[in-house]
Every structure is written in C-alpha cells, then in structure tokens.
Amino acid sequence: MTKFVYLSLAMVFCTTIMKAQGPVLRDTLKVNLLDEVVITATRTERVLSSLPLPTTVITNAMIAKSGVSRLNEILGEQTGLITVPDFGGVEGIQMQGLDAAYTLILIDGVPLIGRSAGTLDLSRISVGNIDRIEIVKGASSSLYGSEAIAGVINIITKRTKKNQTTGSVSYKYGSFNLNDVSAQLGWNKNKLAAGIYANYFATSGFDLDPSTVLKTVEPFKNTTVQPKLYYDFSDRLKLIFSSRIYHQSQDYRSIISNEYYSGLSSIKEWNTQFKLEQKINLKTQMEYELFSSNYKTNEYLNSSNQQLFESSFYNQWLMRPEVRALVSFCKSKLTSGIGCNYETLDRTYFSSKEIFNAQYVFSQFDYNPFDRLNVLIGFRYDHHNQYQSQLSPKAAINYKFSKSITVQTSVGYGFKAPDFRQLYFDFTNSAVGYTVLGYSVAANRLDLLESQGQLLYRIPGINFSESLRPESSINFNFGSTYQKDKLKIGFNLFYNSISNLIDTKVVAQKTNGQNVFSYFNINNIFTYGLEYNSSYNFSKAFQVTLGYQYLIAKDKSVISAIENGAVYARDPQTLQSFQIKKSDYFGLYNRSKHTANIKFLYHFSKLKSDINLRVFYRSKYGLNDTNGNQVLDVYDQFVAGYFLANLSISKQIKESYTLQVGVNNLFDFTNPEQISNISGRQVFLKMQFNF
Template sequence: MNKLYLMLLLSLLLTTRLCAQTKGSLKGIVSDEQNKGIPGASVLLEPDHRTVIANRKGEFIIDQLYTGTYQLKITAVGYTAYTSEVEINPENNEQIKIRLKAAENGLDEVSISSSHKNPDNLIDMINTVMPSTIITRKAIEQMGSRRLDEVLKEQTGLAIVNDIGNGNRAVGLQMQGFDSGYTMIMIDGQPMTGRNSGNLDLSRITVSNIERIEIIKGASSCLFGSEALAGVVNIVTRKNIKAAQGLAALRYGSFNMVDATLEGETPFAGKKGSVYISGNYYRTDGFNSNPYLIEGKTAPPFDSYALQTRAAYQLNAVNTLNFNTRYATRHSVNNLNYGVKPSTDVMDERDLNGSVSLNSNFSNGTRLKSQYYLTRYQSGQDFTDLNSGAQLPGNRFTQYLHRGELQAAREFSSRLSVTTGTGAAYEQLNSVSYRGTKTMTNYFIYGQADWRATGAVQFTGGARFDYHDKYGSKINPSLGLKFTPIKDLVFRAAVGTGFKTPNFQQLYLVFTNIQTGYTVLGSEEYAREIKILQDAGQILNIWPVANRIGALRPERSVSYSTGFTLTAIKSVKLDVNVFYNDIKNFINSEQVATKTSNQQIFSYVNIAKAYLAGTEIGINWSATPSLNINAGYQLLYAIDRGVIDSIKNETGLFAQVYDTEINSLRKSERSDYFGMANRSRHMANIKFIYEHKAGFTGSFRINYRSKYGFMEANRANNFIDNYDTFVSGYFLFNLSIQKTLLNKHLSLQLTADNIFDYRDQLMPAQQGRAIIGGITYRFFK
C-alpha cells in the first residue's frame, strides 16, 4: 500500500512540471427541436469530468479549460443523447448551439451521463470526490439480470454475502469490507427498511423498473446518515415522461423461474403532468447448494408481486408536485429435511413505500424540495414440525419509518454551489423477538459546498449534525479535493467521519432458530436471558468474551480515500482508488456461550479498534467501436486491532491458537490471523461487452472471489486462523446475448448464469447453472 501511495505522489510531482497555460471556456445553449431551451440538461466534458447543468434558458458555461480537443456529451431525460468533439481555443469565445431530438422510445434510449440532477434528492450522488459508479438501464439489460443482488455482485468492491448463522434468507451487500448494515440502500432517494439479522435481502427487489443505480463508496454518512459508513446504493426508477409508451416482457428459465413485467407511461394536461406504472411478477423454485439436505432448498422458493407508480404535475412555472408509491409482496414455502427434524418453513413479506414531495425551482437558481416519506415492512415466519405437527412461531415483525426532510440547493456561480438539508426520522419496530415496541428518533441537519477554486482545483466540504434520542448528538465533517493538472489526469482525495448507532437487533433481539437451535441475544437482553437459560440448566459454558458484553456504544469511523483517473489514450481509462477506514467501537457478532445441546449462543460486543483498508483498480478499454472491455480488482485487509495487539503482547484472548498439526495450544503469531470473517483478500471481475449496429448485443462476464474465513472449526480462540473453516476461492462465468428487431420494438434475449454450475454448501444463496430466455416488446410511436 505504501508503494501505491508513493506512486501517486510521484505522479503528482511529475505533473507539476507542466507550465500554466492560457485557458479558454465553452459557452452554449441546449434547446429542443422548437428552439426552446431545455433547463436541467446535463453537460459533460471529457476527459476532465467537468459537468454543469443548463439553467432555465438552457444556457451553460464551462471555464478554465486548457487548449485542446474535448468530448462533449449532453443528455436530458426524454431526449436523445448528443455527443461531439469540440475544440477549446482561448481566442474563440463564441456560443455553441445544441439542439436535442425527442427520444422516440425513452424506455430504451434514455442515456444518463456520469452526472445528473435528480428530483428525488438534491444531493448530487455522482459528482463527488468519493469513488462513484452509475449502472445504467442499458447495462442492466445487457447483463440479463433479474434481481438487484444479481446486478450488484458483479461490481468491483461489492460482494453478496451469505450468513448461515442467521438463516438461509440472511444475505446482504458487503461494500469495501463493511457488512451490509453499513451500506444505505435507497429507492428514489429514500432509505429502505426490513433487515433480517442486519442484512437487507436485495433479491426481493426487481430491476424491471430501474432506470439506473447510483453507487457511492466511502464515508457518505456525512450527508446520508448513520447507515452509510460504507457508502450508498440509490435505486432510481422511471420519471420525467415525455411521450406515451409501454413495455411488456417475459422471461422463463431454470428452477422454473418466471419473470413477467408490464410498464406504461404517458404525459397528460399538455405535458404538465405525467404518470408511470409498472407491475412485476417473479417466481422461482429456489435451489439447493447443500448435499446433506435430503429435502428442501438452501435458497427457498418464492413468488413475489411488485407494483410501482409515479406521478408528477407542474403546478406552475416554479412548483412541481410528485407522488411515488411502491408495494411488494413475497410468499415462500420451504420443506426442510436434514434427516433429523423435518419441518416446513413459511414466510410472508409485505413492503410498502410512499412519498409526496414539492419541488420548487426559482428564477435565481435556488431549488427546494420538501418531502414526507413512509415505509412499512412486515415479515412473518412460521415453522411446522412435520413429526409432531406442532406449529412454532418464528421471526415476525413490523417496521415503520416516518421521515420528513427539507432540502435546498443553489448554484451561486459556475464555481460555487451549496446543498443543505434538515429533517427528522422516526422508526418503530414491533417484533415477537423483542420485549415490547421499540422506537428510535433522529433529528439531523447537513450542508455541503462545492467550490472550484481554479480550473484545475475543486474542493468539496460538508458536515452533518445528528441528534439521536438514545445516543445524543454528533457532528460528522468531510472534505474532498479534486485536482486536474492536465485534461487526461484527475487526482482525488477525501476524508470523512462517520457515526453509527446500534440497531434494534443488536440491542434487543431475543431469537432462537427453530431449525438449527442457535440463539441470538441483543446486548440489552443478554444478562436476563442468559440467566433464564442457566436456571433451566441449558448452558454448558460461557466464553470469556461474554465479559465484554455491556451497553453498546455508537461506532465512530474516519475514512480516507485517494486515487486518480487517467485517460492514457481515448480508448483506455484507468481508475485507481486507495481507501482506509479507521473504526472505533466496531460492533461485531460473537459466540459468547454454548448450550448443553452444543448449539451456539451469539451476542454483540464493541471491538475497541478495527480497520478496513485496500485498493480498487478499474480499467475500461474501448477495443473497437463495437467491443468494450471492463476489468476491476479489489485488494482488502479487514483487521481487528485488538487481535493484533493481543498476539504481539502475548496476552489476552488471542494470545494462543490451537495448532491441529501438533494437536496442542501454542503461542499465536501474526501470520495465524487471517482477518475478519466473511471477507476475501482478493476480488476481481472482467466484462466483455459487444454491440453491433444490426441490433445484436452480447456480454461475457467473469467474477472471482478468493477464499474467506467462514467460522471457527477447531477450538475457539475468537479469531479466524488457518485451521478454521474457509470458503474456497471460486470463479463464476456469465453470458448474455440480445437481438432487437422490428425497429427496436421487439427484443429477444438468452442468458446463462454460472455456466460451469459452481456450488458450495457454505454459500446457500449461490444458485447453480441457470439458462433463461426472454422476450420484450416496446410500444411507442
């Protein structure tokens, strides 16, 4: 890592040899076919990554530009994207005029650049010094993906993790080594609820109505809140309709998978208003990755329905009213039989999200958004013992989130823009696993300023103040720098702080898995519940780590990131990012006791110090006009400093390790410690994407994940060592091809996921080979 930092420093020093040049500017106006200015059009200048938004008249200006040739990209929702080369000459300051054509089939053709203005959230999710990514609708279609987890697991720095200890449905998203509880998942700028043991199961979210996915990595909690220490994933659905159109799609494939979608959208009232509606039905028989399972599936079968509606109406030249609702259900029945206690597991989920907002765009450039948001997630699970016929209640809860927020944004000049916001969130959880109704309330205020000091230097600074009714107040600042010494090279650096309070589960959960017998106790409930089990004679032993259980403290983090983007030649782009997250009071799940039945008891403790550090590298190569190759790699170190200190000082919980080769305890060494469980040291991917003018597209994708620690297998020493159980490293191969016909009205698709049928019983959510065929018809004039 030190070598990489040295390389970055040397590169920076070398670029300073460039002499200052006379700089020019680019001025223009974006209009439609009737010469009417298009406000909000996104203007992107590559390779500088300079982005501005056209004003109410469609005018824009980008200054402080070096002399040379640039690639100009202009996009606006509802219009066909515009791309051309422009020459920047300090002696030529004439205004250019760009006329955009209305998109004939916006469901297919809308192009989103690497920056945009989102009416659902005035915070610019992508124009940030933090590492960021956009996954477009086009890219999702090329992958042939059906659920959100399938899309995200193929992105650099992201992994879908399986948590057998918390049940076969407990899968979640890991970002840069952080568990899924540290990544905020949002739909149209609002957070989702409904986590199973801290994990938000992304397989319950269909991608059928997703316009794009925005990803920010790093200490985003400065603006987004305590669940965003690792970053943010924002799912953006269809909006800004300009013409009546529709879509019907059907997919069928392995495991009796059926995915059916109907979409329709239309403007009304002379295009002052618009409405969009989408319905999706999805079912699967599930799949099994465990050879010891006699009957049933490790990934349960389910069927689900999802309905999404959006509506907008322009009240006047300033104000627009927006409505958004989403309702989804999922029903699952899974018969399980390992040869001992056959049972039936039935689970029902209902997920409701709704919001109403007023967006105001004033003539002086100020934008306001006032919004109320409600989400309700309900989950019910029951087990039936097939031997006795007895029905046993499982995990069942209802979670509410009420959130009100006011945002304001203002571009004071081409050099300075400010975004601020304030609001409150009230969360309530009713669960059979908790004693009584639990509530949490949080009040917040935040602000961020983007200042372009010169044409080459841009600063971003912000802060967020949170007041939590249980854990008090905290201020989290952040600061970022973007430096563009030459147009082909951009350096980034950022530092930010984070603050995360314990969640309901970590505090109050009292849960026993009926099938496997393990128990999870929240830290607030541990003392009482463990005494009940002791009095009942059910405790075999309590581990020394249990002495660390107490009142959980909020986690604090400081995140650093630095990197650069280099466009060596027009067809090759290199992104490098180095990150380091220093965490205090890290909350971790630990086994704290063993029952007389040899089943495990878990609870939650604060780890004094931990760090997550690594490097991400991405390469994008346009090999030919038709072939694009993307490759990504992540190196990750996830380390508990307490383990390292204990080994170094030869004292404490981690000073000894059980060596299976000598069948005895010995002194621990640094090389014995592999790192935190469920985290791979190496992850990589490569994508080959081919597009032919005749309407044929194809993608071939390879994903690799190196081995990672799963659980202790010899004697408990509270850290993953080389004698414990690991998930072996593996490759996954995926293929998708698509052909459009009838002037892009009809498209046919064939997808093959996990071509070589890789399975592992320690990865219950990893499906085997899946072959899927699909047909889509688009209705437009």
C-alpha cells in the same frame, strides 16, 4: 438537544445569507448529458467526472445487456462489490471489505427498511424499472446518517420523457422454473406525467444437496407494483408522488430433532413518497419531502400432523419528513437540510413495540474556485433518543491536472447506530437452547433467569450501566482517473478504521450447558486496499473492461493478542500447539484478498445483436475458525478461490422486439458445503416488446 437547535439555527442563517448574494453566475457543473449526471454523492446534479468521491454508475443499458433479473445479480458483477449471504440465506453487499449492514440502500433517494438480521435482501428489487444505479463508496454519513459507513447505493427508477407515451412488456424463463414477467407504461403530456411498473417473479428454488429433504433455497414468488405521478403546477413548483408495493411468499421448511416441519414465510412491503420542488428564484431551490414505509413479515411452522409448532412476525415502520434548500452563489452551492426519522419495530422476541426518534440537520458547501478544482465540505448532526448524538463531517477535493488526468481525495466520518435487535432482542433457540439478549434488556433478563435457577454462573465484571455506543469509522480515499481516446483507467486507494464495533459476547452460562449472549462495543477493525478499473474500446463495436480489488481486513485486538503471544495454533500432524505470528493472521471472515472481473461486449451492427461475456474471480476466504483459537489464520480451512462466467446474447428484431438468451455460471461451478448462494448453471430466454 441544545446543540441540535444551535446547528439548525446556524443552517437557516447561512441559507439566508446566501440568498442575499448577488446574481448567480453560470454553473460550470451543469451539463445536458444526463447519462453522465449523478445526484447521490452530493444530493445535487453533478457530472460524474467532476466528483471528488469514488462513484460508479450502472446504466440501464448495462443492466439490459446483462440479462439479470434482480438487484443482487447486477451489483455482484461490479468491481469491489461482493454479494454475501447471511445465516438466513439473505444476500447483502460487501463494500470496501465492510459488512452489508454498513451500506445504505436507497430507491429514488429514500431508504429501504427491513434489516431483520442486519442485512437487506437485495433480491427484493427487480431491475426492470431501473434507469441507473449510483454507487458512492466510502463513509457517507455526512449526508445520509447511520448505515452509510461503507457507502450508499441509490437505485433511480425510470421517468417518461416529456410529451411521450412509452411502454414495454417482457417475459423471462430460466432454469429452476424461473418466471420473470414485467410490464411498464409511462405517459407524459403538458403538466402531467404518470407511470406504472409491475413485476411478477417466481422460481422453484434450487437444491445443492439432494440427499436432504430441505432445499438450499425453497420455492418462492413475489410481485412488485410501482406507480409514479408528476404534476407541474408551474415552472417554479412541481409535485412528485411515488409508491412501491411488494409482496413475497416462500415455502418454509425445517428439520428439528429429526422431525420435519413445514409452513409459509411472507413479506409485505409498502412505501410512499411525496416531494414538492420549489424554485424560489434563479439561485434558490427548496424541496419538501414526506416519506413513509412499512415492512412486515410473518412465518409459521406446522408439525407433520398440521399442529402449529412456532410462528414469528416482524413489523417495522419508518416516517421521515425532510426539508432541503439549495442556494447557488458565485461558483459555489450550499445544500442544507433538516428532518427527522420516526421509526417503530414490533416483532417476535421483543417484549413491546420499540420506538426510535431522531432529528438531524446537514449542510454541504460545494465550491469551484476555478474550473479545474472542486472542494466539497459538509457535516451532519444526528440527535437520537436511544444513543449518543453524532456529528459526521466530510471533506473532499477533485483536481483536474489536464483534459485526461483527474485526482480525487476524500476523508469522512461515518457511524452506525445500534439497531433494534442489538438493544431489545430476547431470543432463546428452541432446538439448541442458547439465548441472545439485547443490551437494553439484558440486565433484567439475566436477573430473572438467575432467580428462576436457569443460570449456572454469570461472567464476572460484566455490567450494563453504560449505553451501547454507535459504531464509528474514519474513511480515506485517494484516486485518479486517466481518460484519453479509447482508453480509460481509474484507481482508488481506500482505508477504513471502525471503532466500537458491536458484536456478541458470552455473559452467562445456563444450566442446560448453553451460553447467554449479549451485544457489546468490543472490537476495532480496519480495512484497506486498492480498487482498479479500466476500459478500452478496440472499435465502435468492441469494448473490454477490467476490474480488480486488493483487500486487507483485520481486527486490531487480534493483532495485539498475537503481538503479546496470546494466540496459539495446533499443528495437524504433531498435534503440538505453537504461537502464531502476525504474518499467520489472515484477517476477518468472508473476505477475499483478491477479486477481479473482465467483461467483453461486442456489437454486430448489421445483425443488431450484442454478445456480453463477463468473467469473475474471487480468491480464497475463511468462513469460520477450524482450529479452535478463535482467529482466522493460515492454518485454518478456507473456501478455495473460484471463477464464474456469465454470457448473454441479445438480438433486436425490427424496432420494437428484443430477444435475449443467456447462461449464468457458464461452467456450472458449485460448492455445496461452503457456498449457499451459487446455484449452478442457469440458462434463460427473454423476450421484450417496446411501444
């Protein structure tokens, strides 16, 4: 805690010194083209082309032309992002080969919560109120703390322009009885602006295996309401209030020991944000923010005679006050902040409500010694009541060789704290009988199970005396962009090395033959690869974009075991075992070496119509070990590579109406046995009225 106090005082001292500098010079980074300005990468307004970090922006126009309804759909169309379902069917996003648990998801700069199994359900977010999505790839803990090892995705919602009243109503109907209804109203006059967005989404789900009673995705419906309020007390003081209310209910069905059970699963989410923006003088700005969020789930299963079989709940709260200062001087900016996270979780399989309490401070120096060069240096220090304190530094450089060629490079440290589940989980599967214990409760629970005669034996040499350490990463990026006339080409080389990876490990065997698992810092993994993006405008009406990612993701301990001759595979023909070579090791599960996309957009100006065709490819990947050596090697069974294609056609009628038809998964690709999140062909019709 002493280090935290020292760093806090240092931040305040630096801010005070900068306030004493001379008159501020013209900010060479400030522009009026809002569609080129991003804020997530540095927490300040920056021109996209000047950033030293790999950043992608998905605009509202891109979302509208695609015809998608939910966040997971539009993210899955981006280069280097792969939507991956977890064991519960929830879709998260894989970035630079790292799991969904390592990507921080924000809405208007504040975090989404509700990682009940480590993955945020991206389908919770409707795209109807999104102004743009900013994606920053690479470790971002220097600004955002835990969960930002792979990067940050910030969903920025719409705001009505000054002295305007706008609104829209849309309805989309599609396959699987999909109904998506949205309404939006914005008002802005003088000092007051307000807006509200509402969405209703429902579907009958889909079934990839009609031979079973259960559907792949059961029917569900949800509603979202997002009110916003802005008030300008003066040119120097502004208030922003926003909130998000979300509710979902879904049929919950299961078959256990050949018995059919049915029930309901519900989600209730609420968050609110108060932010005060103060302009002290021409060179100093302050932001005071208070954010609070609650994520709650309840689900139950009844037997065929309507007797309660099992029920569970999840109730998470997060409260975060934060103060930020932005000081401009000469050709530089200093962004500093201090805040705390107070988080609680009460859920089934916890013995009591658990509390996380963390304080943090961050600072970032943004320096432009001359117009062609930008240097970014920053750090964040997190002090936590449950794990080791973390210092997260980062440095990045952007250099513009000419009007056409820009080079960026960055190196950063990221960390992911042990979550509530990894520390306090106490779960026994009622159908199979295995047990999973959080690290902090495992020792006492094992002693209890042993005293009750439920343990056959305990794995020797395992103790829980040391604290579970945060996962940590070192991330490198090097990229370049070439843009001239109709052509734009960009590439980025990346490397991630993650230490102290938290994974499950067998700690005991029960008398019923099942294992007891707990969480440990076990593996060190690394990912590296190349991301390529290009676009070419053949004319004002016709644009083609191309994206590709090459990825290698492996476990260092597996490589060491192979080098030591300790990993074997069995020949399926002769059934003889043999040592595998390093070249036989494919890598981590659920990673494809090659992913690619090509997108065609054609605009018929006379018809006021657009045709948008997107084709995606994912090469083969492995879901699990199929030959018994606990390693994904070339002798295992793989999910075969596949193509998907999405097509949408939009037609503007007069000035206020838009009609859109489309087909997702145009060629009706499915793989029921291995892929649960691809439903087959989806046809839709959408109508929108703007006023």
